[in-house]
Every structure is written in C-alpha cells, then in structure tokens.
Amino acid sequence: MKRWGWLIIWSWLLVGCAAFSAGGKLEHPNEAAGKLLEAKPLPKDIHLVALGDSLTEGVGDGEGKGGYVGRLVPLLSAEEGVRTVTVTNFGKRGRRIVDLEPVIAAHRKELGQADVIVLTIGGNDVMNVVRSHFLDLSRERFRQAREMFADRLDHLLISLRTVNPDAVVVLVGLYNPFSSTLPNIPEIDDVIAEWNSASRAVLSRYDRTIFVDIQDIFIDRDELLHRDEFHPNAAGYEQIAMRVYEALDQQKEWWVGSLLQ
Structure with a gap:
C-alpha cells in the first residue's frame, strides 16, 4: 500500500508541475497544448503557378531541371x-505580354x-x-513600346488580382543578351534598365508584389548564356532562381507566414 501511495503522490506532483505556466499561474492542459501547437505549426503545402515566356518554360537549360x-x-x-x-507551369516560348490574358x-x-x-x-x-x-532602331521606338508594355502589365495585374487577391506575384525583370548583336544601339543596356524601371513602377501599385x-x-x-546567345543556360537559370528565392525570402511572411496563421 505504501508503494502505491507514493506512486499516486508522485503522479499528482507531475500533473501539478505540467499544469502551471512559467509565471506560476494554473493552466488548463488543453490551453498548454494549444500554445504548443501555436508555437510550432504544422507544415503546409505551397502551390506555385508560373506564367510567361521561354524563360519560364526553361528553354536553354541543358540540365533539364526546368529552368x-x-x-x-x-x-x-x-x-x-x-x-x-x-x-504548375504555363510558360511557353515566344509569348509576349498580349498573349498572357488568354492564359x-x-x-x-x-x-x-x-x-x-x-x-x-x-x-x-x-x-x-x-x-x-x-x-x-532608336530610343524613341523602345520608349513607345515600353509605355504600351507597362499599360498592358497594369491590366495583367488587375486580371491576376481579380482571380487571386492574395497570392504573391513575382515578376522577373529583363536582362540584356543583345550587346554583341545590336551594335547600332549602344544604349541597349539603358533601354533594358528603363524597361525594368517601368515594370517595377507598375508593380509598386499593387500589394504583395515583388x-x-x-x-x-x-x-x-x-x-551564363545558352549557345543561342539569348536564353540562359543551366548556370544562368541557377543564378536567376537564387535571386528570386532571395527576394521571396525577404518577404517570407507573405507566402509562408500567412499559411501558418
């Protein structure tokens, strides 16, 4: 009987210790369990949808890893x-911005x-x-096309937000593969930079965009370029993926934190 008595006393002591919070306040076991789950949420699944042109398709990736x-x-x-x-990847070679609304x-x-x-x-x-x-070719030609592109990008984001108000939208900017092929436009780097600035300005009008x-x-x-001197190769795609990941990582609460709430 003494042995059973000590076991009962020891069990009550263990329950008592578990039932008190760090501040000494009595806490219901269900509340303690709830806090544990809140502190360490269950893992979630993420659905990523890719849209766009040959870069999203992964053209030029000699390793076949999907760009x-x-x-x-x-x-x-x-x-x-x-x-x-x-x-889910809807990228396709040759697409321009006018082709994305139907997609x-x-x-x-x-x-x-x-x-x-x-x-x-x-x-x-x-x-x-x-x-x-x-x-x-002239800067004016590119300026006119850039303004039209920015207007269509704005409408594209409206369409995306109509379909999905909450998703994080990531637009990867342009790079210049033309330096050796467009000698009559030495300012092509500036043209690409201006195009990127216009795209960035459009995205800044919308929440949860990067x-x-x-x-x-x-x-x-x-x-870093494929032998066609236009698309990235495997190493180029690796660099792009890391840059996109770093940008997403800076806004982790948008796509990970929101899932855990």
Missing part, C-alpha cells in the same frame, strides 16, 4: 513550415489556388521592336 522555376522548388521546400511545393482566362482555377505566381515576360516584346525596326532585377547578373557574363 529557374524548377530550381526554385528545393529552395522553397527547405523553408521551415513548408511541407511540399507543387508547380489567365483559361487557367483561372489553377491561378485562384496559387500561393505564389512567378512571371517572366517582356523579352519578346523588346525583340519585336528590334525585328520590326532593325534598320531604324520585382526581381536580374540585369546585373548577365553583364559581361556570356558563360
């Missing part, structure tokens, strides 16, 4: 609180379920100016 989008997956999956990252309309369901939407667009719009006015500048990555770095 920068595919390389984002392990980086995002390693974040605390993330269980899985599911990717959004056709995939409203997938976009509406997205936690993160990543986007590359504009490179083919710049190339269209080059092809259409190769013999009389502009990722990658122009500096490819300056005098031909080793």
Whole structure:
C-alpha cells in the first residue's frame, strides 16, 4: 500500500508541475497544448503557378531541371513550415505580354489556388521592336513600346488580382543578351534598365508584389548564356532562381507566414 501511495503522490506532483505556466499561474492542459501547437505549426503545402515566356518554360537549360522555376522548388521546400511545393507551369516560348490574358482566362482555377505566381515576360516584346525596326532602331521606338508594355502589365495585374487577391506575384525583370548583336544601339543596356524601371513602377501599385532585377547578373557574363546567345543556360537559370528565392525570402511572411496563421 505504501508503494502505491507514493506512486499516486508522485503522479499528482507531475500533473501539478505540467499544469502551471512559467509565471506560476494554473493552466488548463488543453490551453498548454494549444500554445504548443501555436508555437510550432504544422507544415503546409505551397502551390506555385508560373506564367510567361521561354524563360519560364526553361528553354536553354541543358540540365533539364526546368529552368529557374524548377530550381526554385528545393529552395522553397527547405523553408521551415513548408511541407511540399507543387508547380504548375504555363510558360511557353515566344509569348509576349498580349498573349498572357488568354492564359489567365483559361487557367483561372489553377491561378485562384496559387500561393505564389512567378512571371517572366517582356523579352519578346523588346525583340519585336528590334525585328520590326532593325534598320531604324532608336530610343524613341523602345520608349513607345515600353509605355504600351507597362499599360498592358497594369491590366495583367488587375486580371491576376481579380482571380487571386492574395497570392504573391513575382515578376522577373529583363536582362540584356543583345550587346554583341545590336551594335547600332549602344544604349541597349539603358533601354533594358528603363524597361525594368517601368515594370517595377507598375508593380509598386499593387500589394504583395515583388520585382526581381536580374540585369546585373548577365553583364559581361556570356558563360551564363545558352549557345543561342539569348536564353540562359543551366548556370544562368541557377543564378536567376537564387535571386528570386532571395527576394521571396525577404518577404517570407507573405507566402509562408500567412499559411501558418
């Protein structure tokens, strides 16, 4: 009987210790369990939707890892609180910004379920100016095209926000692969920078948007380009993926923190 008595007393002592908070206040066991769950939330799944042109498709990636989008997956999956990252990729070679509205309309369901939407667009719009006015290229030609692009980008973001008001929207900026192919436009670096500035200004009007500048990555770095001297190669896509991840990491509460609430 004495042995059982000591066991009962010891059990009550253990329960009593567990039932008091750090301040000595009596705490119900369910409340203590709730605080534990609140402090360490269960991992969540993230749905990433990719839109855009050949860079989103991953053209030029000799390793076949899906370009920068595919390389984002392990980086995002390693974040605390993330269980899985599911990717739906609607990137397609040759797309210009006028081609994206129909894509959004056709995939409203997938976009509406997205936690993160990543986007590359504009490179083919710049190339269209080059092809259409190769013999009389000028800064004015690019300025007119840039203003039209910015207006369409604004409408594109309205469409995305209509479908999904909460997703983080990431636009990857343009880089300059033209330095060796457009000798008659020595200011092409300035043209790309101005184009990126216009895109950044449009995104600044919308909440939960991120502009990722990658122009500096490819300056005098031909080793990061595919043999077509236009698309990134595997190493180039690795650099883009890391830059996008770093930008997302700075706003982690938008796409990880919100999932854990």
